[in-house]
Amino acid sequence: MELKQLAFEQRKWMVLLTAASLAKGAAMVGQALFFVLAVNGVFLEDAAFADITPYLYGLLGAILLRAFCGYAIGRAGVELSTEVKLKLRRQLISSFAADPLLASEHGQSGRKVSLLMDAVDEVDGYFSKYIPQMIQTYIIPIVLLAVIFYQHWITGLIILITAPFIPVFMALVGIRTKEKADEQMEKLGQFSGTFLDVLQGLTTLKLMGQADRQQKTIKKSSLDFRDSTMEVLKSAFLSSLMLEYISMLSMGIIALEIGLRLVVFDSLTFFTAFFVMILVPDFFNMLKDFGSAFHTGRSSAAAAGRLSEELTKKTEPVRFGNTELALQGPGLLELEELEFQYGGGFSLGPATLEIPPFSQVAFIGKSGSGKTTLLHAIAGLLPLTGGRLLVDGMDRQDISEQSWFSQMSYISQNPYLFAGSIKENIALGAGRKVADEEIMAAAKQAGIAEMVLSLKQGLDTPVGEAGRGLSGGEKQRIALARAFLKKPSLILFDEPTTGLDLKTERILQKSMAELGKGATVLTVAHRLHTIKKADMILVLDNGKLAGAGSHSELLSSEPLYREMIEAQFGGVLQ
């Protein structure tokens, strides 16, 4: 993704920027012209004040035009940046929403939020500062130079010869400092990390009685950091000193040349000399402004790189069709050579299996054996890389997304609750407007009604982001209430391992049994209880289906299953 290209896609603002820059250049010329005309009038031509008032009006006009154009350019930059940022954010959001791997991928969210917030903000400078300055630098110095040439071509020539030294020297200094600066940026990141590191470790330090010593460390590393930063800044300042020095030198030569003509040869008028002497500094100021905008532009480039990496990432979407599921209640699920592979790494399947309606299926296997991935693949949360899933003989990919998901509930070990009221969180399952009574009924079935009623605000009690303020068991029960409201015909359940209180444990068992009556239930099982009463147990080993059958069948026929059960429960089996 080229930032420049993004800018030029916003034609309207680019045209405006160009027009405003041209007008600003003209205004700058006009301003100098009228200044000089007025001074020339009263100083050399002994004109009366009334004679020069037209010049003053002209000057006022030029000043207003210049200020207005400056405003327009700044505004165009802001608008340009706003539109580009909005577009980038929209693209990022759709890319997040379209990425099926998000469902299973954890630990990436922080990086993604930072892309959406910080990286996009970091490109702001490119559009709001760098681009407007760049266009002004393309246009205004040329306008000024043209006028200077027209007035006094020798001055123009001197500028033409000396000005190119500026970019050349800047480049030379730039190459030398860039490496150092990059190294420093790394150090800077590390350093601000150190301060954060110590603050985060404050509890540990206090409990160890080490906090005082750290204070000295902070001070010292902070000063070290200052000294190395100053080294880099010194060269950066040196490059602007260079710029000023070259422009000063160039102006000196011009002044000398003008002076010679003015004093010795008398071949130049005061008007021309003064006019040129006002325009030349303006010319160099434009170049200086570009120099500082350039740094802003460069720091945006790194952010742009990170954004483009995310936006060009290819993800295979989960495919859905248009057919509505006609059936009422659960159907027959058939896995036909079902496969899923992530990158070059983990691969699941091919798995072939028949799951009759209303069956209770338990998935077991060591951690990393692919239980949850298989659950996701069946749920339509991950794109299949091979094979099919048939629902009553119909390919899942032909079924419409809406009709598929409205038949299904997924209850994970750690269900996500959204910032909002308990009511809103339960109603999420229905996908329609539901009466409070219905929500309360679902809450009762999930065994959470009592707890909800004990709260002052009842169903309207707000829960924080990620369900803050509720215990793990309570979150589970709210997720169950969601499912009771939805009445799904397929339930996917990742059984909680430990850490639930006895009451929740019992409620979960009872509610799950109740909920499972009208549905096919696929459970990633952690309880021997669940495994034993399942109609079918699927043993997964390293992504492959290593066995399927009831508890007693597998015990007698499948050595792997026998081994696993014995290792875990030892004596319990007897």
Add this chain to the structure above:
Amino acid sequence: MSGLKQILFLTLHEKRDVALAVFFGFLAGVAGVALLASSGYLISRAALTSQMTILIVMGACLKLFGLASALSRYAERLFSHRATFTMLSNLRSSFFEKLSPLAPGIFSHYRSGDLLARIVGDVESLQNFLLRVLYPPIVLLLVFLSTIFFSAYFSMGIAAVIAIGAFLTVFAVPAVFAMRQRTIHNAARASRASLSTESAELLHGFRDLKINQRLEQKQQQLEDFSGDYGSQQRKEGLEENLSQSVNGLVALLASFFVLGLGAYFTAAGELDGLYLAMLVMISLGAFENVSPMAAFPAHFEENRKAASRLDEVAPAAPVLKGDGQPPQWPFDITLDNINFTYRGEERAALTDISLQIEPGTKTAIVGPSGSGKSTLLQLLLNILEPDEGTIRLGGRELAELDQEKVWESMNAVLQENHFFFGTIKSNLLIANESASDEQLEAALSQVQLAELALSMKVGEKGQNLSGGQKQRLAIARAIIRRKPLWILDEPVSSVDSITAKAIYSELFSSGKDESFIIVSHDLTALSQMDQIIVMDGGKIVESGTYDSLMQKKSYFYELKQIEKDVFA
């Protein structure tokens, strides 16, 4: 405002650098004005006479002032940045000094983890304080004062015009924009926070949103928030642009009036025309310097907010805890009818907790997650204070004891243990600086981590270590520290059960006279405990030895049955 005062104080602490920066800033500004003034004057002179000396003087002036301006600018930048970075380092350590006595209690008030990141961000943003807030107006004031004095020599009227222009551009316009900035800045911050929260919800809740078919709705919502944030940022940008344009216009208008008035005086014969060009150039040159004032309002507001936020986190006078001497080991610990509710929460985290822990005994606190086990430990550590009831160490009230001295007798391993960027060795030495390599290695092997080399690098927050390794390293730190009272919060929850058992037996066999208080939801290895306290819903539901609880066949027994049933 007291926040910014604090920053000001810290900045002025760097007297020499600040003074030098102001001096060179002033010199650079004045030399720039002098350069333009002399060129204006000399061109006018040259137009009238044909003396060669004029030419020579002209050349010399241009060189002198030009060089002086460029060099002073260089020196100004150097000193101002140096002063800024020194100020930042002072700020960091003084902030740490203030925050340190409040820890760790303060962290339990702010449950959100980004508090610290915000602090660091706020401290970083204060680097603009000297550079863009404090000293541009001072330097400008000095430059304008000398300009006004100089031009007053030629014309009082023109000097007055410059003075008015200076007042407007340096004070009036920035002040007006600084006032307007308050509301804008707040709104932008708020909309940024909601966009960030919403996007985290979309990412974390992806699966639930997808299955409940709310993804598109959330996506739409997120786009709305993004649009909202965008328009707030746009407002901010436009405001800065407006501030810049207005300030630029006022500066140009001031030069316009200088010219108009000068031309009027010249035409009326009250001012020698020779000086007109010079005065115009002075005005143009002086007002060229005001451009930094355009960014002043935004930076001022940002700094003001950052400083007051920092001030809020660490108020100037830290809350004084007790200063009593803790009793000598061995001592018993008694809790008497403790009640505790987290700030801003409706339900009590602990109700009516009473218990006694004799010296040299092993106590386990078990129960489901959210039952209040960890809260109880935090109370024992005096990180949290009970709302009601008292905790006594050897008969002395905990609240009246010097917190840090109490910790001196404790070996605390919390659920979250911090590991610093560095090596295994540097992280272990935090426990005891004078420990030898042999001692460190012995501790490592006691926690079954002998395979880790002392020189191994540890990343930020110990990110290159597994959860189990971090837990074991934290225990190793406690072993190196070796204090008689062990307080452990889920110390081995990520360690496999065989290793966990081995670590426990190491600890128990080497610390026979020491007290252990261990919070755990894992019920294995409890038979060696002298006392097991079972908690649920913030209450103690039963307590006793392992055997007595198993015989009772009540709550603990049932938890044990479930655990047996778990297939992990």
